[in-house]
Amino acid sequence: MTPQTAATLHPPDAPDLDPTDINPAFAAxxxxxxxxxxxxxxxxxxxxxxxxxxFEQITELNEYYLTRSETALLRGLRAELSRLPAGAAVIEFGSGSSRKTPLLLDALNAPASYTAIDISGDFLRQSVRALQLRFPRLAVHALEADFTAPLRWPAALEADVREQPRIGFFPGSTIGNFTPEQAVRFLHGTALFLGPGAHLLVGVDGTQDKAxxxxxxxxxxxxxxxxxxxxxxxxxxxxxxxxxxxxxxxxxxxxxxxxxxxxxxxxxxxxxxxxxxxxxxxxxxxxxxxxxxxKYPVAMFQRLAHAAGWTPHQHWLAADADVALHWLRR
Ligand SMILES: C[S@@+](CC[C@H](N)C(=O)[O-])C[C@H]1O[C@@H](n2cnc3c(N)ncnc32)[C@H](O)[C@@H]1O
Structure with a gap:
């Protein structure tokens, strides 16, 4: 089917809908x-x-082990994460509520900035405001964008970030929402966006237990x-x-x-x-x-990371689930 543009969309049953308000990508x-x-x-x-x-309510459900396990894992990795470069620009993909972010920022040495990237604009801005209150001296930015498309730094940020070590953060097993081919494409895109010498921390669920x-x-x-x-x-x-x-x-x-x-x-x-x-x-x-x-077991995820141009450096597993945090380097 040929994607239609906003100008050609005429919703007959929704007289209140202004065709110019329609997101053409969503419609298509x-x-x-x-x-x-x-x-x-x-x-x-x-x-x-x-x-x-x-989604935030889901993360609080008893049944939804993913958030609990990954949060506990991050909490226990403070010393390990402090080995990441000091003075870094931290960039989170699909940041949502940014509720896990303080666990990373607290572990790092004097991070220079934090940029949250998410497609859910209002929620992103609200989450970033809350994070700024918690880290008043940190330069905090919200970038409303679709991370499946090529990402570009806003001009005002690019010069600063180019000078700083870059640490990408992609928790929540959001990587699992991609097919393996899409995951490689996404990881390759993050490698290009973050640039040479970057680090990437990815939370990945490998659970296979149907029950x-x-x-x-x-x-x-x-x-x-x-x-x-x-x-x-x-x-x-x-x-x-x-x-x-x-x-x-x-x-x-x-x-x-x-x-x-x-x-x-x-x-x-x-x-x-x-x-x-x-x-x-x-x-x-x-x-x-x-x-x-x-649900990517460790070796399977590492193969995807390799194919995308990242080198698996280290990984840690949660105590109570097959939830892993992977540290990748370029
Ligand atoms: C599974 S939730 C994870 C949220 C959070 N990172 C966590 O660990 O709980 C996925 C997040 O990715 C965002 N997201 C989904 N598709 C996206 C896209 N194409 N571009 C940017 N953000 C996206 C959603 O808005 C949501 O905040």
Whole structure:
């Protein structure tokens, strides 16, 4: 399907929607994904303000071991992380709430600056304001950007950062949301963005235990289900669609062959949805695939890092889960 531009989009059922307010990348990817078989939408679009808030609630669930394990791991690595270069520019990819960031900043020697990169703009700015209060003397910047596209330094930052050692930080196992090919592309992009001599710390979940994985992505209170359905609410609001989010069931599946958890929205009955002048039909039991979370054991992740031009330097494993922090160098 040819991606449409904002100028050609005429949502017939949403008179309040101004076509010039439509994000063309969002519209194109949703139209393309709903036209495909199987239907799919990239998980990046989960993160409007509400999506970011719901993700924060997920991180506090008992079932969601990832945040707890990675936070405990970082807390125990203070001495190890202090071996990273002093006076560094710290750059976090997909920073979200930046709640793990103080554990890194406190461990480093006199970091010079912190730049948080996230696609969820309002939430990013709010998180960065809170971090600035905690580190009043640190130069703190928010960069609202899509990290799957080539990243560019704002002119005002570039000169400073070029003079400083650079430490990238990519926690939360967000790397697992990429296919292996996309992960290599992303890691290669970070290598180019951070430049020669850079360091990169990546949090990676390698859990293969289905009994632990499934509840983490389908919790008893239904927070993950609400997070998944919020994508449909967002499509309704921003693209003028008429999804009934409650008419879709949240489903989490483990695909052992691909070592990944998948999240889907399943239509229990046939239904039709209108979006930007087009109709999309869901058959009974058909799903919309909304997220992959690949689970990379240590050796598998190291191969991806190598392929992207990074050298694995060291890694540490959490005490209570197969959650690792990898230190890569260029
Ligand atoms: C799984 S959450 C992890 C948040 C946080 N780093 C943590 O460890 O809890 C993924 C984060 O990446 C951001 N994100 C997702 N896709 C993105 C993209 N294409 N470009 C920039 N940020 C993105 C989301 O807004 C969200 O904050």
């Amino acid at each position: 990817q949703v139209l393309e994904g709903l036209s495909a078989h199987p239907k799919h939408i990239p998980c990046t679009w989960f993160y409007d303000r509400r999506g970011s808030e719901l 632990r994985l499934l509840p983490a992505y389908d919790d008893a209170r239904g927070v993950t289900a609400a997070f998944n359905r919020n994508l449909l609410t967002r499509i309704n609001r921003e693209l003028g669609a008429d999804f009934n989010p409650q008419a879709f069931r949240h489903v989490a599946r483990f695909d052992a062959a691909h070592s990944r958890i998948e999240m889907h929205l399943l239509s229990p009955a046939p239904q039709t949805v209108q979006l930007l002048g087009q109709r999309f039909t869901f058959a009974e039991g058909e799903t919309l695939h909304t997220e992959n979370s690949y």
